[in-house]
Amino acid sequence: MSLRKQNFRDAFRPGEFRAFRAAYEGINPDRPLETSGIGFGDTEPLFRDFLQTSDTGAAFVEEFLPHLGMFLQGPFPLPGNRVSRSAWDCRGKTGAYRACGLSTQSVTGKRTLDVGCNAGYDTFLMNAMGASESVGLEPHGFYFHAQFLNAVYERQGVSFRNIGWEGVDPEHLGQFDLVTCLGLIYHLTDPMALLFRLASVMKPGARLVMETHVLSERSTHAHFVEGAFWGDETYWWIFGDECLSGMLRSAGFRDVNVALKADCDSRNPRNPRVTVEGHPAGARAWFTAVRS
Numbered sequence: 001m002s003l004r005k006q007n008f009r010d011a012f013r014p015g016e017f018r019a020f021r022a023a024y025e026g027i028n029p030d031r032p033l034e035t036s037g038i039g040f041g042d043t044e045p046l047f048r049d050f051l052q053t054s055d056t057g058a059a060f061v062e063e064f065l066p067h068l069g070m071f072l073q074g075p076f077p078l079p080g081n082r083v084s085r086s087a088w089d090c091r092g093k094t095g096a097y098r099a100c101g102l103s104t105q106s107v108t109g110k111r112t113l114d115v116g117c118n119a120g121y122d123t124f125l126m127n128a129m130g131a132s133e134s135v136g137l138e139p140h141g142f143y144f145h146a147q148f149l150n151a152v153y154e155r156q157g158v159s160f161r162n163i164g165w166e167g168v169d170p171e172h173l174g175q176f177d178l179v180t181c182l183g184l185i186y187h188l189t190d191p192m193a194l195l196f197r198l199a200s201v202m203k204p205g206a207r208l209v210m211e212t213h214v215l216s217e218r219s220t221h222a223h224f225v226e227g228a229f230w231g232d233e234t235y236w237w238i239f240g241d242e243c244l245s246g247m248l249r250s251a252g253f254r255d256v257n258v259a260l261k262a263d264c265d266s267r268n269p270r271n272p273r274v275t276v277e278g279h280p281a282g283a284r285a286w287f288t289a290v291r292s
């Protein structure tokens with residue numbers, strides 16, 4: 001058994017993980033999985049290539065997959081033509097990165113950091129695009145999804161740490177050429193503190209890719225979420241894109257650009273523009289910026 005698989009076996013506690021799963025699986029439990037009906041051949045081809053070269057350890061997958069429950073990110077291809085049971089269909093990310101100007105050419109040889117990496121979809125994508133080292137940070141139990149996949153894919157240069165953005169520190173992590181931080185900033189009470197932390201581990205000229213919920217209209221304002229958004233109590237801010245651009249510039253970034261923006265479903269059958277809690281449905285946007 002490889003060291004990664006042995007380390008996973010030593011650290012993973014199925015009982016503790018069951019309690020963790022109950023917390024996130026209970027949010028909007030009736031929402032259909034975005035990946036239902038997706039077969040092995042429909043998964044990200046770069047990830048399927050991982051299975052050609054790795055010692056896939058089918059027995060390891062058989063043993064632990066049933067305990068890992070629903071993944072959020074996915075769909076991930078697994079040995080034996082299996083596919084992870086995943087809430088989110090992340091396959092559009094390759095196109096989003098292309099829109100952000102990232103390519104195999106621009107990522108090859110780069111040291112990358114993925115903050116709030118969940119199961120590591122983006123961390124693995126950066127590895128597949130040629131990064132020399134890809135580090136993913138995930139403070140919650142999703143870290144075990146990432147570690148499980150890392151033990152299955154056995155990709156050189158990929159590692160995960162069970163810490164959050166608060167632990168981003170150049171002393172321990174060093175400096176990166178490319179940082180991805182997707183779906184995190186609107187969950188934080190103090191978003192500027194995150195931006196300063198990210199800047200602290202980026203080389204001058206390094207690239208940031210940040211994805212977030214935003215207001216549909218171009219605005220220098222931000223909407224504060226009191227209570228829940230889409231039934232989720234972990235949302236705090238919906239930024240106008242001009243507002244977040246100004247925040248990025250103030251935290252030490254230049255050349256801030258909104259590479260992609262698309263309106264969101266309000267998930268409110270009675271009103272497509274406003275969520276059931278009364279918040280504007282807004283949009284999702286991908287920002288790029290360069291460390292000054």
Ligand SMILES: C[S@@+](CC[C@H](N)C(=O)[O-])C[C@H]1O[C@@H](n2cnc3c(N)ncnc32)[C@H](O)[C@@H]1O
Nearest residue numbers: 115116117118139140142164165166182183184
């Ligand atoms: C909406 S998900 C986005 C996941 C992934 N980056 C993506 O876009 O597909 C937010 C992620 O941030 C993680 N997270 C929560 N608090 C965090 C913190 N303090 N530092 C870093 N990540 C955090 C969550 O556990 C979750 O995996």
